[in-house]
Amino acid sequence: MTPDNGIFAVVAYTLTAIVYLGYSAILSAREKALRAKLEKLDTNPR
Amino acid sequence: MTNDVTSRRGPDVLLGVAIAAVAAVYVRAFAFTPIEARQGAAQRILYIHASSAFVALYLAFVLLAIASILYLWLKDEKLDRVAESSAEVGLVFTTVVLITGPLWGKTIWGAWWTWDARLTSTLFLWFIILSYSMLRGAVEDRGRRARYSAVLGILAALLVPFIHLSVYMFRTLHPMPILLKPSTPSMPSEMRMTFFAAFIAFALLFAALLRKRYRIATLRDLVADREQETA
Numbered sequence: 596m597t598p599d600n601g602i603f604a605v606v607a608y609t610l611t612a613i614v615y616l617g618y619s620a621i622l623s624a625r626e627k628a629l630r631a632k633l634e635k636l637d638t639n640p641r
Numbered sequence: 642m643t644n645d646v647t648s649r650r651g652p653d654v655l656l657g658v659a660i661a662a663v664a665a666v667y668v669r670a671f672a673f674t675p676i677e678a679r680q681g682a683a684q685r686i687l688y689i690h691a692s693s694a695f696v697a698l699y700l701a702f703v704l705l706a707i708a709s710i711l712y713l714w715l716k717d718e719k720l721d722r723v724a725e726s727s728a729e730v731g732l733v734f735t736t737v738v739l740i741t742g743p744l745w746g747k748t749i750w751g752a753w754w755t756w757d758a759r760l761t762s763t764l765f766l767w768f769i770i771l772s773y774s775m776l777r778g779a780v781e782d783r784g785r786r787a788r789y790s791a792v793l794g795i796l797a798a799l800l801v802p803f804i805h806l807s808v809y810m811f812r813t814l815h816p817m818p819i820l821l822k823p824s825t826p827s828m829p830s831e832m833r834m835t836f837f838a839a840f841i842a843f844a845l846l847f848a849a850l851l852r853k854r855y856r857i858a859t860l861r862d863l864v865a866d867r868e869q870e871t872a
Contacts (some may be wrong), residue, residue: 597676597678597679597681598680598681598683598748599681599682600681600682600683600748601681601682601683602686603682603686603696603744603745603748604671604682604683604684605684606744606840607683607685607686607689607690607741607744607745608667608671608685608686608689610737610740610741610744611689611693611737611740611741612663612667612794614733614736614737614740615663615733615737615846615850616660618662618733618850619656619736619850619853622850622853622854623853624775626853626856626857626860627859629860629861629864630860631775632864633789633863633864633867634797636864636867636871637742640819
């Protein structure tokens with residue numbers, strides 16, 4: 596008999612999506628912050 | 642300074658394509674791939690677990706080793722940035738392996754975790770790559786940081802063949818490879834297609850995240866240079 600364990604697959608796929616999309620969002624935020632910092636340094640050097 | 646890294650960019654097409662490819666794999670795995678009779682629906686975890694492991698071990702950490710070796714030889718900062726980016730993205734893929742593995746293991750072994758050679762060595766590699774990232778954060782001097790991390794990166798990648806062969810060298814609960822082996826893959830063609838599609842989708846995702854992470858490393862170095870100039 597095939598076991599009824601589909602919930603484990605759903606949880607695994609959901610967590611995987613959260614990790615990859617979360618990491619991608621973190622990278623975007625880091626890139627945005629660095630671009631802003633670089634722009635600030637270019638327009639307003641100390 | 643005119644540099645394509647510093648110029649504003651539109652949407653990241655490669656990342657968009659990679660995310661769409663992964664989404665398509667999700668649909669194929671759940672809607673168009675038969676369920677394995679003995680393991681049940683949890684067997685679907687294979688498609689994300691094994692392909693993430695392939696990408697981490699055979700793309701990310703092999704690239705880390707190659708870039709580190711070349712850095713020690715050529716002393717080109719770009720190679721150090723490739724190594725740094727590959728290590729971090731590889732760490733994320735290994736995290737997915739370590740999350741999805743226990744979920745699958747619980748359904749087929751009845752245990753979330755077992756201290757067998759394959760699982761333990763993968764966890765050990767995860768900690769080494771984590772320490773690689775911490776080392777990078779701890780050393781201020783750019784040249785020294787690159788040198789030390791290159792050595793640690795090469796040592797970490799030496800674990801990859803051990804992890805691959807661990808299921809042959811020791812008695813483990815972890816199954817033997819069903820695809821990456823000398824004989825014919827032991828998997829029905831529909832499942833094999835889903836697996837290959839997953840591998841391509843996750844490899845694309847790796848390429849997109851690596852490119853993004855490399856851009857960040859370049860921008861960070863540019864900011865550091867600019868700050869030094871204006872200090």
